[in-house]
Amino acid sequence: MDTLINPEPIEGLPFNRKPSTIMHIDLNSCFATIEQQANPLLRGRPVAVAAYTTPSGCIVVPSIEAKKLGIKVGFRVKDARLICPDIVIIPPDPWKYRNVHLQLRELISRYTNDFVPKSIDEFVLNFEGYPSYRLGLTNVATEIKQKIKQQIGEWLTVSVGIGPNRFLAKQASNLQKPDGLEEINYKNFKKVYQKLTLMDLHGIKKANTSRLNSVGVHTVLDFYHAPLSTIKSAFHSINAYYWHLRLRGWEIDDVEFKRHSFGAMYSIPKPLFTPEELSPILHKLVEKTVSRMRNSGYSARGIHVALLYKNRAFWHHGKTISEFLFTQPDIYKVAYKIMTSSPYSYPVANLAVSVFDLQKLNSTQLDLFNTVLKKVNLAEAIDHLKEKWGDYIITPAMMLGTGDAVPDRIGFGNIKDLENFIFSDDKISL
Amino acid sequence: MIQKVDIPVSVLLYHDPQKSKTLPISISYNARDYKIQKIGFHHTFRTGRTLFHVFSVVADGTFFRLVFNTDNLFWRLEEISDGYAD
Numbered sequence: 001m002d003t004l005i006n007p008e009p010i011e012g013l014p015f016n017r018k019p020s021t022i023m024h025i026d027l028n029s030c031f032a033t034i035e036q037q038a039n040p041l042l043r044g045r046p047v048a049v050a051a052y053t054t055p056s057g058c059i060v061v062p063s064i065e066a067k068k069l070g071i072k073v074g075f076r077v078k079d080a081r082l083i084c085p086d087i088v089i090i091p092p093d094p095w096k097y098r099n100v101h102l103q104l105r106e107l108i109s110r111y112t113n114d115f116v117p118k119s120i121d122e123f124v125l126n127f128e129g130y131p132s133y134r135l136g137l138t139n140v141a142t143e144i145k146q147k148i149k150q151q152i153g154e155w156l157t158v159s160v161g162i163g164p165n166r167f168l169a170k171q172a173s174n175l176q177k178p179d180g181l182e183e184i185n186y187k188n189f190k191k192v193y194q195k196l197t198l199m200d201l202h203g204i205k206k207a208n209t210s211r212l213n214s215v216g217v218h219t220v221l222d223f224y225h226a227p228l229s230t231i232k233s234a235f236h237s238i239n240a241y242y243w244h245l246r247l248r249g250w251e252i253d254d255v256e257f258k259r260h261s262f263g264a265m266y267s268i269p270k271p272l273f274t275p276e277e278l279s280p281i282l283h284k285l286v287e288k289t290v291s292r293m294r295n296s297g298y299s300a301r302g303i304h305v306a307l308l309y310k311n312r313a314f315w316h317h318g319k320t321i322s323e324f325l326f327t328q329p330d331i332y333k334v335a336y337k338i339m340t341s342s343p344y345s346y347p348v349a350n351l352a353v354s355v356f357d358l359q360k361l362n363s364t365q366l367d368l369f370n371t372v373l374k375k376v377n378l379a380e381a382i383d384h385l386k387e388k389w390g391d392y393i394i395t396p397a398m399m400l401g402t403g404d405a406v407p408d409r410i411g412f413g414n415i416k417d418l419e420n421f422i423f424s425d426d427k428i429s430l
Numbered sequence: 431m432i433q434k435v436d437i438p439v440s441v442l443l444y445h446d447p448q449k450s451k452t453l454p455i456s457i458s459y460n461a462r463d464y465k466i467q468k469i470g471f472h473h474t475f476r477t478g479r480t481l482f483h484v485f486s487v488v489a490d491g492t493f494f495r496l497v498f499n500t501d502n503l504f505w506r507l508e509e510i511s512d513g514y515a516d
Contacts, residue, residue: 038486039470040470040493042513086514086515089516095474096484099473099474100473153471389478
């Protein structure tokens with residue numbers, strides 16, 4: 001791996017001339033394309049997967065056809081319908097997407113063992129030292145594209161980017177969508193940079209563009225040619241050095257982030273006012289969060305509650321306590337205290353709970369009177385029941401009446417739970 | 431229009447040992463037989479320990495989501511769609 005680990009300024013660092021060994025695969029319009037794969041009657045039509053199909057529901061993924069009409073991620077369903085009254089709105093079906101992810105993962109593993117799923121629809125593959133590298137990465141990418149169509153679904157398309165580092169491979173995958181196959185290397189990088197704006201670079205948005213503009217950097221080529229000292233005066237951080245390397249094809253993004261928190265959120269269809277009205281929803285959110293945390297083998301001592309009110313006011317508060325908690329009642333008690341400490345009494349539109357400051361469950365400190373051990377045993381017994389009969393088979397009475405509130409959802413960036421599903425010994429693989 | 435339902439249905443399943451494939455080939459629903467022309471996607475999920483197989487299929491111009499419970503071997507129809515907006 002050509003990684004520069006010495007953070008000394010390297011002025012005049014040339015573009016990395018090593019052959020491209022990194023491939024970035026991005027499933028186009030992931031959830032919407034998978035829905036079109038499942039239902040052939042939707043193919044070629046504007047479709048969008050929305051968190052909720054109600055008019056104020058948020059569009060999570062528009063299909064390629066819907067994107068062409070100008071419908072974007074984050075649109076309200078009612079706004080998308082104004083643009084295209086015929087658009088088909090579909091609620092998310094997480095297990096369908098997880099199945100595709102697992103099939104992609106299996107397919108990719110036939111070419112290299114060194115790959116990282118960056119999200120539910122993105123993979124980064126490193127071919128350095130693998131026999132498939134000798135076939136040529138463009139040939140490998142073409143073959144992967146074909147096999148996806150043959151073995152997973154003929155409607156699925158991926159954009160593939162190839163480059164000497166992760167950043168350029170990702171950037172190359174964005175050059176042509178859908179169904180692209182592009183490479184950025186030492187031969188063509190200037191030509192590619194010429195066509196891009198600063199905001200096209202993955203990781204550069206408005207704030208960073210302003211910073212760069214303030215030091216006279218207005219184009220990607222300016223960014224590339226700018227001395228490190230100029231970039232430093234824009235970022236005032238180690239990021240200047242990272243960008244200096246990224247744009248020159250050197251690896252700096254070969255980092256895997258570990259799990260820092262678990263959480264769940266619910267948009268309440270009918271705004272609720274009082275803690276008594278909110279507590280069943282809070283119970284269910286805590287239940288879901290704790291269940292995921294324990295399945296992953298963690299306990300937590302940080303609890304955070306966030307409330308978004310109907311009038312768009314936002315209040316949130318986090319609390320760290322002395323002992324690590326892992327049971328639903330213990331975490332609920334803290335979450336309830338936090339929620340009721342909110343100074344506002346507006347109707348609540350959105351309630352979120354998360355736990356942080358995690359520790360592996362097997363390192364939980366036992367106490368003198370065995371109360372912790374009793375709780376561990378009880379939690380294990382509950383987990384066994386859930387594993388056998390399904391989530392929410394055993395719940396606090398407070399949760400009665402919450403029905404389908406807080407449904408199963410899947411985040412783009414969050415595939416850690418899926419990893420637990422695949423690799424946990426006691427789970428049965430698909 | 432997408433219609434969410436939960437109806438027991440009769441499904442004819444065909445197993446081909448040579449190709450190692452098992453595919454639904456027709457559905458009996460609403461006193462009518464529908465011949466499956468296309469299987470869009472097949473996936474699985476679990477509720478507790480029960481494994482469910484989901485077949486997303488098109489038969490006679492209509493989309494059906496068929497769910498097979500491997501515990502009791504019952505089929506249920508969960509969704510019907512003509513592919514158009516509501």
